[in-house]
Amino acid sequence: MKNLLHFIVRFHFTILFIVFEIFCLLLLVNYNNYQKSEFLNSSNAISGGIYQKVSSVTDYVSLAKTNEELNRENVRLRNLLHSSYKLTTDSSFVFLDTIYKQQYIYRTAKIINNSVNKQLNYITLNKGRIHGIEREMAVVTDNGVVGVVKSVSDNFASVISVLNDRLRISAKLKGNNYHGSLIWDGVDYRKAMLKDIPFHVKIAKGDTIVTSGYSAIFPEGLQLGVVDEVMTSSGSNFQNIKILLSNDFKSLSYVKVVGDLMKEERLKLEEEATE
Amino acid sequence: MNIILKNTIRFVVLVLIQVAILNNIQVSGFVNPYMYILFILLLPFEIPNWLLLLLSFILGLSIDVFSGTVGMHASACVFMAYVRPYVLNYLSLRDGYEVGTYPGIAHFGFVWFFKYALTLIVAHHSFLFVVEAFSFANFSETIMRIIFSTFFTLTLIITSQFLMFKK
Numbered sequence: 203m204k205n206l207l208h209f210i211v212r213f214h215f216t217i218l219f220i221v222f223e224i225f226c227l228l229l230l231v232n233y234n235n236y237q238k239s240e241f242l243n244s245s246n247a248i249s250g251g252i253y254q255k256v257s258s259v260t261d262y263v264s265l266a267k268t269n270e271e272l273n274r275e276n277v278r279l280r281n282l283l284h285s286s287y288k289l290t291t292d293s294s295f296v297f298l299d300t301i302y303k304q305q306y307i308y309r310t311a312k313i314i315n316n317s318v319n320k321q322l323n324y325i326t327l328n329k330g331r332i333h334g335i336e337r338e339m340a341v342v343t344d345n346g347v348v349g350v351v352k353s354v355s356d357n358f359a360s361v362i363s364v365l366n367d368r369l370r371i372s373a374k375l376k377g378n379n380y381h382g383s384l385i386w387d388g389v390d391y392r393k394a395m396l397k398d399i400p401f402h403v404k405i406a407k408g409d410t411i412v413t414s415g416y417s418a419i420f421p422e423g424l425q426l427g428v429v430d431e432v433m434t435s436s437g438s439n440f441q442n443i444k445i446l447l448s449n450d451f452k453s454l455s456y457v458k459v460v461g462d463l464m465k466e467e468r469l470k471l472e473e474e475a476t477e
Numbered sequence: 478m479n480i481i482l483k484n485t486i487r488f489v490v491l492v493l494i495q496v497a498i499l500n501n502i503q504v505s506g507f508v509n510p511y512m513y514i515l516f517i518l519l520l521p522f523e524i525p526n527w528l529l530l531l532l533s534f535i536l537g538l539s540i541d542v543f544s545g546t547v548g549m550h551a552s553a554c555v556f557m558a559y560v561r562p563y564v565l566n567y568l569s570l571r572d573g574y575e576v577g578t579y580p581g582i583a584h585f586g587f588v589w590f591f592k593y594a595l596t597l598i599v600a601h602h603s604f605l606f607v608v609e610a611f612s613f614a615n616f617s618e619t620i621m622r623i624i625f626s627t628f629f630t631l632t633l634i635i636t637s638q639f640l641m642f643k644k
Contacts, residue, residue, distance in 0.1 A: 230547065230608070
């Protein structure tokens with residue numbers, strides 16, 4: 203016992219170091235697990251507040267660009283208005299609300315923090331629980347997919363970005379519906395990899411990749427990117443496909459958060475089926 | 478100024494600079510200057526070892542909370558803190574360190590500080606980027622990150638020393 207105490211006193215620095223390191227690595231492994239962090243993340247009150255302050259300053263810098271984006275969107279929406287269309291025939295349009303039931307609901311949000319330079323990139327949004335944002339909602343722009351909501355506080359939401367090698371998105375080739383998973387390889391923020399596409403499928407540069415709709419998170423058919431390069435490795439049954447992402451993650455500012463109104467029903471059914 | 482107050486202010490200022498400005502510097506995905514570790518560099522010589530580890534842990538964790546990588550910076554900072562006494566010992570002057578000084582450029586000059594800072598920055602960055610990648614695949618990429626970021630962090634830290642901590 204005396205020897206043990208002596209040992210601890212003598213090597214307390216190293217022992218303490220090892221204890222701290224083990225604690226850190228436990229945090230690292232457990233906390234970054236998808237969907238787990240509730241407390242120590244960029245959507246908590248202090249860091250979220252600071253990010254909002256910083257964002258309010260940097261917003262001035264990008265004001266011109268934001269205006270342009272909003273303008274473009276305005277024009278696009280105006281084009282969709284009925285008043286912009288001229289009736290060319292006598293036929294009438296009938297909308298049957300009992301047949302079409304709304305499945306997806308969109309909310310806008312602004313990015314107040316974003317990074318592309320790490321292996322695990324996260325995005326913080328300025329909206330949270332009280333605005334109707336929930337976990338596992340999809341985050342998209344007009345150009346394509348941005349990420350998935352990881353955790354929410356009352357006023358902020360933290361999003362796991364496509365540029366995070368812990369996020370896998372079920373994706374498919376638009377032309378022939380073969381599906382695989384999209385994963386970021388951590389090298390270039392403009393490019394990601396599409397895995398699990400079998401060898402015999404013919405793929406050309408420029409083919410469009412969209413979401414498959416197999417997970418209950420993303421609606422089907424959202425654009426992810428286009429094929430940039432197809433690499434084949436011997437001894438593998440699958441092709442490695444490099445995708446040029448359609449979103450430029452360095453210039454994101456406004457995004458849409460997509461909620462699936464029928465998600466619970468779907469998940470419940472899928473759960474029952476696997477029981 | 479009271480040494481505790483001084484270090485507290487330094488802590489807050491460095492974390493804010495890191496989070497608000499430096500985390501947004503992204504040049505081709507390689508360059509991430511991490512200037513906040515200047516706090517660990519400048520802690521006084523007399524600091525007890527356990528406090529050194531604890532403060533470094535808290536510092537790393539604060540940065541982690543902002544970048545959503547809980548445990549990553551904390552582990553790198555703790556490693557750096559662990560190495561620090563050995564580096565100080567190795568670099569020690571013939572007549573030891575005077576009481577009341579801290580390991581800055583103002584007290585020990587450029588060459589000494591350069592060696593001291595470089596060793597510890599390399600320790601921190603190597604640990605950080607290896608933990609971040611969490612594998613030895615793409616190892617050359619990781620090495621590039623370490624080299625480039627070390628260069629920028631070192632430049633920033635030395636510049637800041639000349640700008641702010643004059644005798």
